[in-house]
Amino acid sequence: MTKRTNISIDSDPAMEKVRAIIMQKERAEIEELHYILDNQEELSTRVIPIIEGELEFFKKQFPKEFEHVIHKLIDHRIKESQDSILDVMYPMVGKMVQKYVNQQFQLIRDRLDNQVERSSILSRLFNRAKGIKESDVQLSELHDISIEEIYVIQKNSGLLIGSASRNETVDPDSVAGMLTAIKLFVEDAFRQGEQNLEVIQYETYEIFLQTFHTYSIAVAMNGALSTSQKVKLREDLFKLGEEINPLVQQIDETTNGKIREKLELFFMSALQKQEKYLSRRELHLLSKNTNKK
Amino acid sequence: MISKKVMLAGNFGVGKTSLFNRFIQDIFDERYLTTIGVKVDSKVVSLDNDDQLKLMIWDIAGEVSQTKVPQTYWLGASGILYVFDLTRPTTFERIEEDIAFLKQKLPDCVIKLIGNKKDLVSTDRIEEVKSKFDVDAITSAKTGEQVEDVFLALANDIYAQTQPM
Numbered sequence: 001m002t003k004r005t006n007i008s009i010d011s012d013p014a015m016e017k018v019r020a021i022i023m024q025k026e027r028a029e030i031e032e033l034h035y036i037l038d039n040q041e042e043l044s045t046r047v048i049p050i051i052e053g054e055l056e057f058f059k060k061q062f063p064k065e066f067e068h069v070i071h072k073l074i075d076h077r078i079k080e081s082q083d084s085i086l087d088v089m090y091p092m093v094g095k096m097v098q099k100y101v102n103q104q105f106q107l108i109r110d111r112l113d114n115q116v117e118r119s120s121i122l123s124r125l126f127n128r129a130k131g132i133k134e135s136d137v138q139l140s141e142l143h144d145i146s147i148e149e150i151y152v153i154q155k156n157s158g159l160l161i162g163s164a165s166r167n168e169t170v171d172p173d174s175v176a177g178m179l180t181a182i183k184l185f186v187e188d189a190f191r192q193g194e195q196n197l198e199v200i201q202y203e204t205y206e207i208f209l210q211t212f213h214t215y216s217i218a219v220a221m222n223g224a225l226s227t228s229q230k231v232k233l234r235e236d237l238f239k240l241g242e243e244i245n246p247l248v249q250q251i252d253e254t255t256n257g258k259i260r261e262k263l264e265l266f267f268m269s270a271l272q273k274q275e276k277y278l279s280r281r282e283l284h285l286l287s288k289n290t291n292k293k
Numbered sequence: 294m295i296s297k298k299v300m301l302a303g304n305f306g307v308g309k310t311s312l313f314n315r316f317i318q319d320i321f322d323e324r325y326l327t328t329i330g331v332k333v334d335s336k337v338v339s340l341d342n343d344d345q346l347k348l349m350i351w352d353i354a355g356e357v358s359q360t361k362v363p364q365t366y367w368l369g370a371s372g373i374l375y376v377f378d379l380t381r382p383t384t385f386e387r388i389e390e391d392i393a394f395l396k397q398k399l400p401d402c403v404i405k406l407i408g409n410k411k412d413l414v415s416t417d418r419i420e421e422v423k424s425k426f427d428v429d430a431i432t433s434a435k436t437g438e439q440v441e442d443v444f445l446a447l448a449n450d451i452y453a454q455t456q457p458m
């Protein structure tokens with residue numbers, strides 16, 4: 001029914017005329033619109049301000065509108081690269097804690113210094129009476145300590161990532177595996193929460209373990225370090241860790257060589273200035289004695 | 294060279310240390326010195342395709358159930374040789390349970406089931422065991438039979454898994 005009515009209206013010339021009269025105004029407007037749409041210049045003068053306004057609004061609203069999307073993206077990125085982020089953070093957090101602890105120690109040390117000064121004068125007198133030169137005592141202590149080997153070991157699997165050694169005797173792979181096994185064994189046996197095994201003593205050797213998130217650095221030393229020397233060594237290991245971090249994120253055939261380079265540099269600097277591992281006080285005493293000589 | 298971590302697992306006294314010593318140093322000792330903690334040693338093997346692979350082998354203390362092993366030991370392992378003693382049926386009892394546990398713990402790990410001390414049992418016993426379990430190798434650490442082969446098979450499987458398809 002409706003269909004037939006439509007047809008009759010559309011095709012009726014009288015109706016067409018009526019429509020033309022009624023729609024005159026609208027037709028003119030449509031033509032005007034066509035003109036604007038087809039004319040580039042006309043169009044842009046009208047549209048550009050709108051776009052600019054929208055852009056301005058978008059810029060202002062962007063943080064608000066997209067905040068959650070961006071946060072999600074960042075969360076995702078952090079989750080994806082958690083390991084590398086943690087490896088970067090470990091030394092930083094460690095350093096912060098260490099700095100604080102060091103400061104506290106410094107305070108105690110300063111307070112104790114006067115007392116120690118007195119007793120060290122006593123011991124010097126005692127040594128002199130025995131005919132031992134103070135400088136000899138200091139030097140012999142200094143020469144007792146040497147870094148023998150350094151290993152960078154993948155956590156848990158115990159696989160060796162890189163190593164450097166003073167004398168290439170032992171199989172570093174097995175040492176790395178064994179050190180990890182000992183570490184896991186001890187940590188399991190004593191189950192002290194999240195505590196890490198940090199030092200292994202074996203005859204005259206001391207093996208230092210500095211644990212990062214995905215790997216550990218083990219330093220085998222001949223001779224025992226004093227507490228202040230240990231603090232210094234640990235500081236140096238944190239620095240070494242910073243250099244090693246980027247290398248261990250993507251392990252391939254070249255990793256071992258690159259890490260070995262870093263370790264050898266570490267070795268050299270440690271050997272060249274072993275006084276690095278002496279406390280300021282010990283250095284002070286040492287320089288006083290060498291000056292006297 | 295690529296290194297891979299391999300674990301020797303199973304009940305105590307089944308011959309894990311003996312297999313380890315036979316493979317690495319080609320020696321055997323009749324005495325039983327139970328393992329405390331872990332011993333780690335390495336051996337380089339030549340694969341079927343002539344590439345080389347370094348196996349870092351962890352010989353751990355035996356446990357009646359593998360759930361008793363310190364769980365951190367398993368981390369990073371690419372292969373496990375699960376050993377049982379052909380002469381002691383009590384060491385068969387937990388095979389299925391243990392293997393299921395290990396598979397769930399390390400889904401990408403190659404696991405091989407080994408019946409050891411072949412020199413002490415009859416062929417009937419071996420057939421019986423084979424019919425019950427999906428055994429990968431029947432070895433004797435004493436005579437050395439099949440020891441090298443099973444380590445090599447494990448190494449080849451691990452290597453194949455690390456290669457892109």
Ligand SMILES: Nc1nc2c(ncn2[C@@H]2O[C@H](COP(=O)(O)OP(=O)(O)OP(=O)(O)O)[C@@H](O)[C@H]2O)c(=O)[nH]1
Binds near residue numbers: 311353412
């Ligand atoms: N005849 C024979 N004896 C074996 C064989 N393998 C191991 N044994 C003996 O079985 C005993 C236990 O062997 P181990 O290798 O110490 O066993 P294990 O599995 O390392 O034991 P735990 O370290 O306690 O877990 C030792 O007396 C070995 O000499 C074998 O193939 N044949």
Ligand SMILES: [Mg+2]
Binds near residue numbers: 309353354
């Ligand atoms: Mg053993």
